[in-house]
Amino acid sequence: MGPLFSGSLAEALANASAFLQQEGQNPGLVQSAWLDFKDWTLNDLVNHLQEPCQTFAWPDFCRVLEGLSQGQPLQYLLGRANFRGTWYQVSLATLIPREETGGLIDLAIKFFGDSAPTQILDIGTGTGILAIELAKVFPQAQVVASDISEEALKIARVNAETMAIHVDFFLSDVCKTVPKKKYQLIVSNPPYIALDELDLMDPSVINYEPHLALFADQEGLAIYQKLAQELPAFIDKQGLILLEIGFRQGQKVAAIFKEAFPQAEITIHKDFYDKDRFVQIKI
Structure with a gap:
């Protein structure tokens, strides 16, 4: 060098x-x-x-x-990334946590207020940041987290063990092998980048972060469509679903979930860059 x-x-x-x-x-x-x-x-x-x-x-x-x-991204070189003031281990099998993802946690806190969910599901957990941080916020809840990547789950388990936080991790394609019960809170930050958005991305993301966790078919909507099909069997009748989305996907994702949950109250929320970033589905 x-x-x-x-x-x-x-x-x-x-x-x-x-x-x-x-x-x-x-x-x-x-x-x-x-x-x-x-x-x-x-x-x-x-x-x-x-x-x-x-x-x-x-x-x-x-x-x-x-x-x-x-x-090369600094976080991969260090083997760790900071999220909401806590260092999380990362690897080339996991996405680098982004601070804006913390908006999902803020929305959950605002929604539940003084009450608390007893069953939480995080789909596509990656490094485990959402599952672990939600377990901190709602310590009485049983938290389940899934990912399609075994290598990512290894990192998530290490992070949970390091922080002495109990989360039940499952290798699963969306909900396929997670415990089938009713969850009061379901969160997901799934792959949502369309292949035609490559020109909008930083080269370091394209070259180093796992494409399995980045890209989705159907203009980036494929995993949302799958979630909309599977989540009715898992969400409590008064539950909350929180999703991270691409900044151009708000209306399309909301429409997908309105079809799956016709009676739900669905709202789109912005991140701190004032871009559409989250869809909230109140059952």
Whole structure:
């Protein structure tokens, strides 16, 4: 790779930024990468800027820099990603958690208020972030989570065990092998990207994140159609279904679920970028 930079931490970070720029990557990645690498705050960084960089496992960070120079996502290089203030293990078998996905949890909290669901199902759990965070919010609930990828489930199990959170994980294509009972809350962040949207995506997502968890047929709607077919047998008569969607899919997903649940109250909610991101189905 490039040189093993020396000098103070401030000098090394400046050299690292120049190295990324030379390699055609965003030099601004260096500071955020270093903060995540060390799990530091900005105050921590300021307090250590004049110390020798070799004090801080700098050769290990240089290996991260090499990956960044090739366009690899930082989270895969570190093997972890932060979601709602908690570090989750990730691998190439899992999507990198996005903060906007936390909107599903916020909607669940708002809906249930002082009450709480006793049975929760997370379909397409990936790293397990939704199942685990919902288990934290609703500690009395029994939480079930499924994924079609055994490799993703291995990561989800590690995350739950690391946080001492109990979740029952199942290898399943949508609801095929999950316990058949009535759930008060069902959440899902399924694959929803259409193949014709490739030009809208960052190359690092296309090149590194698992396509099984990204893309779906039928203009990205195939998994929603399958969910709409299967969920009537699993949702409680006063339950709530929460789905993450692509920003152009709100009306189409709402229509799919209105056909499956004619009496349901269906609403579309935006993320913090003011884009349609969630569909809520109140049975």
